[in-house]
Amino acid sequence: MNFNSVIEYAPLLARGVCMTVVLWLGAIAISCVVGTLFGIIRCRNIRTNYVAPLLDVVTWILRGIPFYVQLLIVYFVLPNLLGINLSPALAGIVSLGLCSAGYVSQMIRGSINAIADDQWEAAWVLGLSRAQSVRYVIVPQALRTIIPMLCGEFDMVLKSTSVISTLGVLELTGAGRNILAIDMQVVPVYCTVALLYLFFSSLLNIVFECIGRRLRYDVR
């Protein structure tokens, strides 16, 4: 096994890593904002008659269609339907972020619904508004169960960035394939690409483990 080609094309791989991180962080940002908003609005104690059912349908669509198909729709169908032209990378970020938001929304809704009703009532009898109850009482408690699930979801988002290479985006997997096209060293190139994904995945798990530990008020 010869890793010379990997070393020789390290700058290309580094560019791929950078693009993967950009896609990943962009998608996570959209996923967090949209997923949190949808999750809170759809939870049992806040649901309204009109907005929540609409968001239920949106979430159902986002979760029901494979990410790859959503990517193709955002990149190829939106320009035809709405005249919105996105670059391949931006289309990847938007579609991956929205796809993940569907799952994040379910996680947040489930975790908030799991908080006992008497916590809402205790907040209410203390005079807190719904928004204050969510901010100061419900979400901090729900975070304990949301954090491990979010870790798994963001891990999936990281790995799903590789699908965006099908639009020609030179992220990590795409960079690996380009190196392979020049120098046919299959094993070292794919092993390096796999190890880099493993590194970022492990980093994510360590970060979330630390966050999870900080939230464990029962052992402080």
Place this chain on the structure above:
Amino acid sequence: MMCGKNLSIIYQKKLILNRVSFDIADNQITVFIGKSGAGKSTILRILAGLEPSYEGILFYDGHDVKTLTHKDRVALIGYVTQNYTLFAQLTVLQNCSLALEKVMKLSTVQAESTAIEMLKKVGMDSYRDAYPCALSGGQKQRVAIARALCLDPKIIILDEPTSALDPENVNNIVVLLKQLAAQGIAVVLSSQDMAFVKMIFDRIYFVDNGMIIESVDRQQITMIDDVSAIKIFLTP
């Protein structure tokens, strides 16, 4: 003085409270007793504002309580649930100061100082930095009372306050609630612990099947006849 007139409530087409009327006097401990499912907790929940869909009128000093704003209502009535419902992610001090800061808009220093004062009142100021999971049932109970007292309510409501307490903690709660009543706070509670009720009540309402079927003051308790539902219920 608070009084409820003909309060009724229906859950899922079932009449849970049927035209219930009662008076709650300042400086007094008013106790609702009765079997499980009789409607005691529902009365307390209506008082606390947790059951807004009731029929009838709830007055405080001649004003319909429904006309009060949320903030005015919580300043009038404090509520302690059966299982205390402290916020697990907050320390004892934060549990007590949260509403003062976020609802009453006090500064953190002022809110914490008031909270510490209330914690001292219930003998829990040394636990200010503890999390609820580190407290016993009796300690949680006292913190929950301190949290309710922080908003300086005229009425404090406790649902089954002794249900998870040992005899020593029951005695502590009796002393504390009598002190609160002596300070002018109207104490309202529900209980099935008759030994506790006998020690504490100024007025008892007997609730059965969604109706108040009997009421008696402490001064009258020796005068009621032996077939009285309250007397039978209070007799071990």
